[in-house]
Amino acid sequence: MAKRDVRSMRLVFSYEGRDVNLVSRQSVEMKSPVSDELQTREGQPGFWYELRDGQGRTLYRRITQNPIRYSAEVRSDDRTRPLEWQRKSEAKGTFVLHVPELEQARFLLVFSSPLEPAESGKPATEFARFDLQKGKEPVR
C-alpha cells in the first residue's frame, strides 16, 4: 500500500560554546513534530528553530528547550524539590533536530536567548543559520 509522503530531515549538530556545526544531515521516512504558530516571535525569549524559504518566509517552527547549555538539570537531594540546575565547567555537546523535508525550505535558522542562565529572559536572536542547499557550515 502506498505510504503518504512523510519524509523528515534529521540534523545532527555539535556545539562548543556559541560555535554550532551541522555534523550530518539524513533524510528519513518519518513524521516530524508539528509546527508551532508561524507568526513572528520577535522580542520573545526562548529557543526555537525554523525552516525558511529563499524569500525569507517561515515555513516551519518548533519551540523547544535550549539544547545548547552552560548548565545541566540534575536530581537534587530534596524530595520536595527533586530537580535543580548546576553550572557546567564547559559547554559542549551534540543535539539533534527533526524537521519536515519541505521542497521550498532553503534555510534552517536557530534562535536562542543568551546562553547565560541569568539572561534567559532576554529576547532570542538568530543564533545560527544553515543553507540546506549547500554545505554543513553555518552561513553566519
Next chain:
Amino acid sequence: MSTADGAVIGTTKIVDHGSPVDRFNLVLVAEGYRQAELGQFATDAQQCVNRLFGTRPFDELRCAINVYRVDVSSTDSGADDPAACGGTGATPATYFDASFCNAGIQRALLVNTTTVLNVVNSQVPQWHQIVVIVNSTIWGGAGGTIGTTSVAPGWEDIAIHEMGHSAFGLADEYEYWAGCGIDTDRNNYTGGEPAEPNVTKGSNRATNKWRDLVLAATPMPTTSNADCTKCDPQPNPVSAGTVGAFEGAKYYHCGLYRPQFNCMMRDLSAFCAVCQRRIRQTISPYLADCYAPVFCGSNWRLVCLLRRIGYLLLIVVLLIFAWIPSVMCLIKQLLFRIKHCGKGNTNPYIGL
C-alpha cells in the same frame, strides 16, 4: 571503554502500534548491562513503558507511540564514576562509555552520543527520542533528544520530565535554579513573555496564555509570593488540579506564573492541564485514523484460502468507494485480515 567492550545484540519492538513511519518512536538503549544482565534491562525498559503509559496524557495517546528496546551488552556493569567528583573511581568497560561527573557535575551522566546515534540510526532509523538506560543505581542522567538516565529510584519520572523538555518544549515550572535559599539572582523576572506554553508573565484573566482553561471562580493570580527573595512556602490554596496562575516558575520566585500548583515539570507529579494539552498537540498527529481488526486465526489452510478469496472479492467492490475514508479503512482492515489470516490478531492498537 568503547564499542570493543560489548556488542549490539538486537532490537525488540516492545510496544507496537504500527509502522514507525507514522508513529512517534521512542527508543530505549541498554548501557552498562553485561550479557547476563540484559534480562534486567528488559525489565527496566518495561518499567519505563509502564510508567509512561500510566501517566496522563500518554495513557490516552498510547496508540500513537511505538517503543523499541535496543539490547546492547557491555563487558562490565555500570558507568565510570570519577573520583574527581567524589565517586568511587570505577571505570567499567562499557559499550557507550557512560560516565558520571561530566563538566564537573557529579550527576551529569553522559554517553558517547556518536556511538549511540550510529547504533540507533541503523536499528530504528525513524527514532524521535532516545533514552539510554544506564545500569547504575547512582543518581544521574541528562536531558535532550538523546537522553540518559541511571536506574536510581524514581528514574522513570525524571526520564518523562526530560522528555517534557526535549520532545514537547515544556519549561521547568519550579521557581529556583540552584535551589531555594541558594539563589541570589532569581527574585523577579523582568524578561519578555517566555516562548514555552506552560509558563507566562501574564496573570490577567483576559490575556493569560491558558485563559481558556481557567474557571471564572478561580482567582487570578491564584497565588502571589509575598517575599520575592525566597521560594513561596504557602500551600495550595485551591483544590488540587485547579488551573490558574501560580506565581513562581521557570527559575524565578516572582514575575512568572505556572498553570497549576503541581506538575511533572515542577515536582515530578502528574502533568498539569497545559502541559497535557501541549503533549496532545504534539503526539495526536501520530495517531492512526484506522486500526487493525482483532480476530482469530485459522490453522485450516482451506478456511484461510476461502476467507482470502471472499475478502478479495469484497475489496474489489469496495474500491469503487475507496475515496470515502471509512471505506478505505475497511479495505485496509480486509488486507490486514488476508495477510494475517493464519495467526489472527489480538492487538487492537496496530494502526493501519
